Amino acid sequence: MGRAYEFRKERKFKRWAKMSIQFTRLGKEIVMAVKSGGPHVETNSRLRTAVQNGKAVNMPKDRIDAAIKRAISKDETNYEEIVYEGYAPHGVALLVETATDNTNRTVANVRSYFNKNNGALGKTGALDFIFHRKSVFQFDPQERDLEELEFELIDSGLEDIFVEEDEEGNDVAVLHTSFEDFGKMQRALEEKGIEVKSAKLERVAQSFIEVSEEQAVDVLKLIDKLEDDDDVQAVYHNMAE
Incomplete structure (x- = not known):
């Protein structure tokens, strides 16, 4: 149990420390929602959802309001949403959603995380069946x-x-x-x-890969690297719990 248990314990504490990262991601979602549908929650369902999700994780109201105001500004950069697909070690499929203002930086970072953690970045659409x-x-x-x-x-x-x-x-x-x-x-x-x-x-x-506790540590290390990146909005996998 040693290595796997300690890693999962460390990862749990690390998740608690990611609150500010979560707020940043929600702020991006609010900006993209305003850019695509306007600043009013009554008429913009994507914005209404983003604000709702922010409140659900106790995102301060002033941060929500600030994100909406930034989005209205013509100087605020819009974000491009790009999905990357690949495999972690031991055959576990990963799908990475990003929102970026610099696609060259984002793809270089994502590719580096996969390469350095024994994963492989794949082609878009390769995991549609999963x-x-x-x-x-x-x-x-x-x-x-x-x-x-x-x-x-x-x-x-x-x-x-x-x-x-x-x-x-x-x-x-x-x-x-x-x-x-x-x-x-x-x-x-x-x-x-x-x-x-x-x-x-x-x-x-839709389908899952069974891995050992030790193999799960290898997969979670790659997921952690991806989730720590400011451009990454979400990471999905098919590793069985």
């Missing part, structure tokens, strides 16, 4: 009857609903629908008065 883009909503299940809610949300595109533990060990209800049904489900949850903790478009793995 990762499907899904709309993922999370909310507090409280005393809700999820079976009844499942029936009520079928017409809004519900594909799956289940309860899992978050990083703090609390129960959270997770709801999946298709990429195309994001807006429809968002409206349905709002109409039912369900306070969503997070609403995201995520890459959900």
Whole structure:
């Protein structure tokens, strides 16, 4: 258990230290949302979602407001969204979402992380058979009857609903629908008065790779390097828990 246990313990503490990085990523998402759909949450669903996600992780209101004001400014750089695909050690697939104002810097950094950690950067679209883009909503299940809610949300595109533990060990209800049904489900949850903790478009793995504890450490080292990069918004993998 030694090496793997110590690495996972260290990684847990490191995640707590990444709050400022998380705020930076959410700030970028707010800027991109404003640039694409305007500064008003009432008419810009992407911005409404970004602000909602910021509040869910206790992002200060003044930082949210500052990001919106920056986005309105003509001097604020827009970000290009690029997805990189590849394999970590031991055959684990990785999909890396980035938002960058310098594509040359970003691709050079991502390639370096893969190369230095025994991974291999692949071609765009190579992992389409592994990762499907899904709309993922999370909310507090409280005393809700999820079976009844499942029936009520079928017409809004519900594909799956289940309860899992978050990083703090609390129960959270997770709801999946298709990429195309994001807006429809968002409206349905709002109409039912369900306070969503997070609403995201995520890459959900359809198949998984079993690895040993020692092999998982190798994979997580590469994931950590990628997640530490300022241009990286999210990293997805298909390593079995």
